[in-house]
Amino acid sequence: MPTDYATILLPHAKRLLEEYDAIRGLHTLAAQSKSVVTIHALDHVLAYLGAPLINDFHEAYPSIILSIVDTTDAMALAALTAQQCNFAIVTGPLDETRFEGIPLFFSNYSVRMHKSHPLAKKTFLTYDDLDGQTIISKGRAYDCFRHNIDQHILVPGRQIHILAETADENIIRAFLLENKAINIGYDYADALYPHPDIVSRRLKAENGGQMIYLVANLQVRTTKASRLFRDFLLEWILDTPHA
Numbered sequence: 001m002p003t004d005y006a007t008i009l010l011p012h013a014k015r016l017l018e019e020y021d022a023i024r025g026l027h028t029l030a031a032q033s034k035s036v037v038t039i040h041a042l043d044h045v046l047a048y049l050g051a052p053l054i055n056d057f058h059e060a061y062p063s064i065i066l067s068i069v070d071t072t073d074a075m076a077l078a079a080l081t082a083q084q085c086n087f088a089i090v091t092g093p094l095d096e097t098r099f100e101g102i103p104l105f106f107s108n109y110s111v112r113m114h115k116s117h118p119l120a121k122k123t124f125l126t127y128d129d130l131d132g133q134t135i136i137s138k139g140r141a142y143d144c145f146r147h148n149i150d151q152h153i154l155v156p157g158r159q160i161h162i163l164a165e166t167a168d169e170n171i172i173r174a175f176l177l178e179n180k181a182i183n184i185g186y187d188y189a190d191a192l193y194p195h196p197d198i199v200s201r202r203l204k205a206e207n208g209g210q211m212i213y214l215v216a217n218l219q220v221r222t223t224k225a226s227r228l229f230r231d232f233l234l235e236w237i238l239d240t241p242h243a
Contacts, residue, residue, distance in 0.1 A: 035225035038067040040076035041089035042142075043167050044189040045212060049237075057232055064225045072141045080217050086226040091144045091210040101213035102230070104237060108202055108209035109148070110187040112172075114179040115199045124204045127152045130160050136172055136181040139165025144210055148184070152205070169193050188212070 039046070046053075046068050054066055069076075069085070076088035081098070094101045111125050119129060130153070138145045139162070153160050163181045166172065169192075175181040176198050186209070190200040202208070214233065216222060222230075 034063050034065050035223070036065045036067050037087070037223075037225050037229045038069070038085040039087045039089060039229075040069045040071050040079045040085045042073050042076065042091065042212070043070040044186075044192060045089050046070070047192050048188045052240075053233070053236055056236065057229065060232060061225075061228055064228065066229070073143050074141070077215070080215060083217065083220055086216070086223065087230070088215040090213060090215060092213055094213060094215060098218055099215045100218055101215045102234065104212045104214055104233075105188070106209055106211050107186040107188040109184060109205070110190055110200045111182055111184055111203050112176060112190065112198055112200045113182040114176055115197050117179060117182065119182065119201065120199050122201060124202045126204055127158070130182075130184075131158050132160070134161045134163050134181045135184060136163045136175050137165065137184040138167050141165070142167075145184075173198070186210075 073090035076090050079085045080088040113120055140146045172183050
């Protein structure tokens with residue numbers, strides 16, 4: 001049995017080892033000739049912006065490596081707070097006392113379904129149309145979808161069955177093709193996974209979408225490489241019609 005002293009000492013020793021690993025990682029980066037800009041982004045955002053963004057940035061700044069992590073909005077902001085990344089790309093609203101958010105683009109909510117689904121006959125949908133439906137979608141791990149679940153789906157008098165909560169496109173598509181569920185998401189991701197038997201309809205509501213932001217930590221000084229990426233991204237979005 002460990003002594004009381006050892007039990008108290010253990011978490012401190014673990015933190016020291018974690019700090020040592022972080023410092024060793026910084027030393028490894030310092031030994032490289034390239035800088036690294038790390039972005040933790042809401043999943044599918046960088047796929048939406050596309051490989052051309054990464055390629056164009058690499059051609060403009062070959063000495064800077066983009067390290068991209070797909071994650072939830074909450075985890076992206078947590079990593080930004082812990083200084084594990086240079087930027088987060090997430091939806092708002094943001095805590096303006098801790099973060100600086102630069103708007104990138106607005107994305108509407110949309111509903112994907114099999115083309116034979118009865119809702120596919122409509123030009124757009126409302127939350128009332130979802131009554132009685134079975135949904136597979138992102139869930140409570142995402143701040144944006146947790147808000148929608150609480151405010152619009154799990155409300156008295158509205159019977160909506162949640163089959164599962166996942167961001168795995170392969171699982172979502174399988175249920176859509178079998179016409180066993182519909183999917184609620186952002187319209188920016190709709191075109192990423194086209195299929196002739198799957199259609200998308202805009203979800204029309206008072207708050208029918210959210211702004212996507214490039215977010216920096218106000219407590220951390222921005223590196224030169226980070227500033228170059230930020231400026232390049234903003235100019236690239238302005239010059240790219242699909243973004």
